């Protein structure tokens with residue numbers, strides 16, 4: 001089969017054999033890439049039209065009990081300037097976001113146990129009470145099933161937890177020994193069963209990643225069928241053991257975005273900040289390769305520059321309103337338009 005035929009097959013059957021995935025992942029000519037992106041756009045437009053959903057991201061704590069080797073806020077990084085936001089500060093970021101038209105708020109943080117489950121539930125239910133037209137997404141790491149149940153009862157709608165890699169051996173090269181792929185998968189399964197719209201995902205070009213690993217990631221995603229998939233290039237952070245590793249490539253990320261769109265046509269797929277960091281037009285290119293979500297930053301300007309998972313992160317100096325405007329213009333240049341709806345997953 002030619003690569004164009006493989007792309008058609010992926011579009012029609014929403015799946016490929018390992019060897020076929022491998023052929024697509026190992027490189028396409030410029031023309032074939034363009035064909036892949038066009039098919040991915042056609043799929044996203046079939047379900048989502050021209051709309052791009054905005055998610056207001058509030059990075060509320062950069063304390064983390066974990067020590068993932070790739071991450072700039074790992075607990076061993078004593079150079080990280082740590083902060084945590086008070087409930088009132090989080091609510092004020094949400095208020096500003098709501099005025100700017102955001103209808104989804106993503107509360108993301110390191111695994112910071114100084115916020116108890118009750119604290120998280122209080123924040124979630126307060127947001128849901130004040131803004132009953134909005135969705136709340138949590139992205140606060142691995143917890144027990146009981147904790148996830150409490151968050152859901154408090155009103156949280158969605159949960160993001162990237163699986164990072166679906167291969168055990170690779171997982172152990174990226175994480176300290178106390179973390180396991182098994183528990184990660186348990187968390188994702190619990191989240192789905194409880195009823196969250198759930199997001200998984202991985203970094204592209206992470207250290208030690210092979211093309212076989214990426215195929216395992218794709219197969220894992222196909223099986224899990226998450227409502228959201230977050231992927232972005234790995235970018236080294238200067239204060240981590242991976243400081244000298246090679247960053248992931250924008251082109252590889254775009255190709256994977258398009259493949260994921262064809263494999264899971266209704267998925268909510270962000271063009272991530274990491275993609276915009278590795279390539280100044282990365283997010284726009286992501287939208288043109290099948291992505292349909294953007295997550296502008298709503299964190300207060302005072303802490304923006306401190307939530308640094310990787311070096312060179314964009315949008316650390318802009319106010320929420322500036323980012324919102326800038327993003328609107330950037331989206332319009334792609335021919336898409338920002339949507340002010342909640343942008344729930346298809347059911």
Ligand code: 5AD
Nearest residue numbers: 070071162233234235237274309310
């Ligand atoms: N480069 C790119 N992405 C990173 N993440 C963490 N560290 C890095 C890095 N150095 C991603 C992880 C995590 C998400 C919040 O950010 O995939 O799940």
Ligand code: FES
Nearest residue numbers: 315318323326327
């Ligand atoms: Fe943040 Fe452009 S999106 S400044």
